[in-house]
Amino acid sequence: MSTPPTPAAAPDRLEIAGLKVEVEGKQILCGIDLALPPGEVHALMGPNGSGKSTLANTIMGHPKYQVTGGSIDWRGESLLGLTPDQRARQGIFLSLQYPTAIPGVSLVNFLRAALRGLGREMPAREFLGTVKQELRTLKMDQAFLSRYINDNFSGGEKKRMEILQLAVLQPKLAILDETDSGLDVDALRTVAEGVNRVRSEDMGVLIITHYQRILDYVTPDRVHVMAAGRVIESGGAELVARIEREGYDSMLRAAGLETEPAEEEAVAAGAPGA
Amino acid sequence: MAVAAKDLTKDYKYGFNDGDVFVFRAKKGLSPEVVADISRRKSEPPWMLAFRLKALEHFYRRPMPSWGADLTGMDFDDIYYYVRPAEEQGRTWDEVPAAIKQTFDRLGIPEAERKFLAGVSAQYESEVVYHSIRADLEKLGVLFSDCDTGLREHPEIFRRYFGTVIPANDNKFAALNSAVWSGGSFVYVPKGVRVDIPLQAYFRINSESMGQFERTLIIAEEGSYVHYIEGCTAPTYSRDSLHSAVVEIIAQPGAHVRYTTIQNWSNNVYNLVTKRAIARERAVVEWIDGNLGCLATGTRVFTDQGVKPIEDVRPGDAVLSLTPEFTWTAQPVIATKRNEPRPTYRMTTVDHREVVATDNHPFLTLRKTGRVRHLQWLPLGAIRVGDEVALSGVLPDDGRPWELPAAARVPRSRNPFRAPAVTSDELMWFLGFYVGDGLREASRVILCVPEADPAEARVRASLASLFGIERTTRHGVQLRVNSAPLSRFIEAIGFSGGARGKRLPEWVYALPARQLRAFVEGYVAADGPVRANHENVSVSSVSRALLEDVKTIAIKAGMNPLKISKWSRRERKPLGVEEKLYQHHSLHLGEQEPHTPVYFSEVLGIAEAGDQTTYDLEVATTANFVANGIVVHNSKVTMKYPSIYLMGEGAHGEILSVAFAGEGQHQDAGGKCIHVAPNTTSTIVSKSVSKGTGRTSYRGHLKVHPKAHGVRSTVRCDALLLDEQARSDTYPYMDVEADDVQIGHEATVSKVGDEQIFYCQTRGIAEAEATAMIVNGFIEPFVKELPMEYAVELNRLIALQMEGSVG
Known part of the structure; x- marks a missing residue:
């Protein structure tokens, strides 16, 4: 709403069809169909090992993930063949499950390099103001400005740092790969508020999670459930409640997949704060 | 004044050449007349002329008589020993000739001046053309000038310290420098004075075949502090240019001296520098440094699979190598290096073994000083006739009968x-x-x-x-x-x-x-x-x-x-x-056959052997090999090891070296701390980055004299590898003769992970830039010690390295 779309530009729509992906010769995704219309928030759920992170990394173009079939279109054009940074320049952002530390590179320098890469350099004063404001919003100390990115950060600090970058870089499509995992309630709320804030700016969001905690704060437009490299169920926000109630078992059975024993994460999902 | 502004289009990175600009050039070659002429033109006092002439004698006579022959050869006679670029020494930037400015402009010097620099003493050719000191420094009594001015204006101080850390007869190149030195910096910091802004000099080699022989003398009186920065950006030439500097530092009790070098010598610059510091009681000396010799084609290397010409040795081959215990071991070759033809010398021993090597290639040498015999690795250039070098004696019999086809x-x-x-x-x-x-x-x-x-x-x-x-x-x-x-x-x-x-x-x-x-x-x-x-x-x-x-x-x-x-x-x-x-x-x-693994034979002669393609091997762990039956060290750097002599109780020495090895390059970095006094401390940190077939090696020497009790030292080597092929090795040598000594050694090797690159890419940062950023991050501890423009230049160099366009 705030940033008007460029006229004549194709809508910021992600369209995945029949996507097959291999990692080191092993088939992980066996034909994914998924569409994310502009500005919508979708949740991608499913048990561990169902291929959620693979999908996220494949959309971003991680070199380890080999696309062996199907297509990923963004704004009506294929993303396949583009490097991750080219995709980033197309407006796609991935919040990593395990953000990497880069010793010696401060947050400020990192973000400036990113903005430069995206062709959106800002005057230094405005830039610093923005970053400082985001740090306050995310309840992070100003000292993070000069700290080396993710170096000796706690799990929660890393996740908040991802949201901060999301807010500063303002992509058109944000994929949050388990940004909610490893967070305490306060941190989760802060992160969720962050998501809600950017969501209101016309940004498509794909929230990948295997528990519904974050979805208590961010209501998705649609929910997809993945298992064994496929989307086995799609529906509205009500699907979240159903998963909370029944777990994935019934869906897995309905899809003709064997149910796996409850995993630790599934137990953790019922833990305080949910 | 007439200023030649010739071909500026020959633009090659930092290899631009602004054309020769000079008002006076001494005759090519070296003789007592040339030396006397240099001294006369500089209006030097008689003692300096005497010093120069005596040094020239050392250069001729003492190091190696066979050099007499060399001086008639192309090499040393093909060099201008003194070139004065402009009539007057510039006082302000405006007075500096345009062509010279142009060179400096491209190196960021004028910005440096406009910003916060204390003084710029930029050496263009042999003379300092531009030089200024901020008024507040002058008020503090700090002397910062080119070395010639130092001699002219402060003769007592100058004479008291000049040549005391590195005497003229220390080694061949120190003698050469002592005879023909020109330019360089003179720094004197009075008692208790802290110089908070770094003093900088920018050295360049510009005229083809021009030798630069700067002389730097830094004296820090009791309790004072000074940071001196030397930067080098040499243009590229088809011929070797000789750079042979002498840097002497005296840190009086409680003083703190930091000396930083940023080097970008083009490959054909011949860099033979002697740098040494003396730290008195509680004084602190820091060297921040980095830097590159080899054996001629056909040199026979003894491997565990027989004997091979050096050009046929491949990484992975095992070569015979000497252990510190003087036994033989087979060690894998980590890397090999080929160099374009450059001057080589043939060293012959009394036992008639001979080898052709560049003058910076180190050999295991036994030198007598008085009644004491010192065992050390010395570069060929520093070896004198009469020194003894290690020869292979009884070698392990690893041979096998051959199965006939x-x-x-x-x-x-x-x-x-x-x-x-x-x-x-x-x-x-x-x-x-x-x-x-x-x-x-x-x-x-x-x-x-x-x-x-x-x-x-x-x-x-x-x-x-x-x-x-x-x-x-x-x-x-x-x-x-x-x-x-x-x-x-x-x-x-x-x-x-x-x-x-x-x-x-x-x-x-x-x-x-x-x-x-x-x-x-x-x-x-x-x-x-x-x-x-x-x-x-x-x-x-x-x-x-x-x-x-x-x-x-x-x-x-x-x-x-x-x-x-x-x-x-x-x-x-x-x-x-x-x-x-x-x-x-x-x-x-x-008839007399050796009966020990190694024996020593006197050097009979060292003679010029022309320009030859040379090779070097990098050998794991022991870092030496046997060539033509002579024990040789991996080459490089040795002449460039900055060293600190901790002479007074409580003194502290610090050496930080940074090395980059791009595709096909091989960089050695290291340093030497000699603890002579008790309760002295030292820290040696090496940071190296290698890419592709690039290799970096760290070589450090830590020596603790018998009476130096209570010594503490930390050696830390961090290596960053940019890909699977790249490699890095560390070879710390420790020679501890005292008890109650604490030495820590730590080495880390990290790789630029695919995940780090991917992470940057997801933010819109392209791969090359991401790599450069990660590398910059790695050497951040080094960069943050530098003033801005150096940091900027260093970043540019790294970026160029990442593009593969340097080296």
Whole structure:
């Protein structure tokens, strides 16, 4: 709403069809169909090992993930063949499950390099103001400005740092790969508020999670459930409640997949704060 | 003033050349007259002229008499020892000539001036053209000028310290510098004064074949602090340019001196720098530094698979290497390096072993000073006639008998013939005899051995036992073996060449010592008369190359081969005018054989050997190898090791070195801390980055004298590898003779992970930029010590490295 779309530009729509992906010769995704219309928030759920992170990394173009079939279109054009940074320049952002530390590179320098890469350099004063404001919003100390990115950060600090970058870089499509995992309630709320804030700016969001905690704060437009490299169920926000109630078992059975024993994460999902 | 502004289009990164700008240039070459002329033009006091002339004598005489010959050669005579670029020394930027400004502009110097620099003392050619000191520094009594001005204006201080840390006779290049020095910086910081802004000098080499001989003298009085920065950006030339600086630092009690070098020498700049600091009680000295020699093509390297020419050695081959305990070990070669032709020198020992190497290639040397003998690795350039160098003695016998190819052994004739399946002492003796005195025709083998020769019976016995050949015929001195299979056999195993072309086939080098010895004995039996009045025996051939081969295997077998001498005679044919030159060479074999793994032999001479393509090997752990029977170190850097002598109790030394090795490059970095006084501390940190086939090595030397108790030292090596191929090695040498010493050594190797790159990419940062950013992050601890423009330049260099466009 705030940033008007460029006229004549194709809508910021992600369209995945029949996507097959291999990692080191092993088939992980066996034909994914998924569409994310502009500005919508979708949740991608499913048990561990169902291929959620693979999908996220494949959309971003991680070199380890080999696309062996199907297509990923963004704004009506294929993303396949583009490097991750080219995709980033197309407006796609991935919040990593395990953000990497880069010793010696401060947050400020990192973000400036990113903005430069995206062709959106800002005057230094405005830039610093923005970053400082985001740090306050995310309840992070100003000292993070000069700290080396993710170096000796706690799990929660890393996740908040991802949201901060999301807010500063303002992509058109944000994929949050388990940004909610490893967070305490306060941190989760802060992160969720962050998501809600950017969501209101016309940004498509794909929230990948295997528990519904974050979805208590961010209501998705649609929910997809993945298992064994496929989307086995799609529906509205009500699907979240159903998963909370029944777990994935019934869906897995309905899809003709064997149910796996409850995993630790599934137990953790019922833990305080949910 | 006339300013030449020539071809500025020859733009090659930092390799731009603004054309020669000078008002006075001394004659090329070196002589007492040139030295006196330099001194006169500088209006120096008599003591300095005397110092220079004495240093020149040291340069001529003491290091190596054979240098006298070199000075008539192209190298040292092809250099301008003094070039003064402009008539006046510039006082402000405006006064600096335009062409010179242009050079500095491109290096960021004017910005440096406008910003926060204390003073810029930028050396263009030999003289300081531009130089200013901020008023507040002057008020503090800090002296910062070019060295010539220092001498002129502050003669007492200058004379008290000049040449006290590095005397003129310290080494050959220090002597050269002492004779012809010009420019450089003079820094004097009075007692208790802190200079908070770094003092900088920007050195460049500009004229082709121009030697720069700066002299830097830094004196920090009690309790003072100063940071001096030296940056180098040399343009590229087709010829070697010589840079031989001397840096002396005196840190008086409680003083703190930091010296930073940023180097970007182009490959053909010859960098032979002696840098040394003395730290008195509680003083602190920090060197922040980084930097590049090699052996000529054909040098024979002793591997565990025999002996190979250095150019054929590959990474992964194991070479014989000397351990600190003076035993032999096989160590893998980590990397090999080839260099474009550059000046080389032939070093010959009294025992007639010789090797051709660049002058910065280090050898294990024993030098007598008074009654003390010091064992040290010295670069060829610092070795003097009379020093002793380590030679290989008894080598481990790792050879194996060679399995003869089946094809060679199959008779295709009715003559009775069989051949052995593997080499034996007997076969090698026979082949030695054949090489010495045999020749081969298609259907027979002829051995020149008179009937009366004591070897004759053994030759015939060998033929019978080895090949089943009983029948021979005699024609005068010729013993003829009419056997086509034997002729073919000799050919098939690689002994086919005629007299001139004879060489030893490669497989011979990998034989056990006994078989090698049998071969040499066979050769001697054929060819080696014990001459009257001679203790040793010799073998001869018209082929010097063959004798070199034999010498090599004799060394490998632990024998004592001596010199190869040439003998020639001219003969006029009886009818006609044709004159024929007969020439042959003799290899003498010493009777006294070594009985220890290593022994030392005096250096007989070092002579120029022309420009040659050279090679170097990087050897794991022990970092040395055996070349032509001489123990040599991996080359490089040694002349560039900054060193700190901790002479006063409580002194602290710190060395931080950074090295980048791009594709095909090999960078060595390191430093030396010598703890002479008790309770002294030191920190040596090395940070290296390697990419592709790039290799970095850290070499450090930590020495603690016997009385230096309570010493604490930390050595830390961090390496960053940019890909799978890249590699980095650390070789800390520690030589601790005191008790109660704490030494910590830490090494980390990290890789630029795919995940780090991906992470940056997800934010829109392209791969090359991401890598550069990660590398910059890695050396951040170094960069943050630098003023802005240096950091910026360093970042640019890294970016260029990442693009693969440098190196």
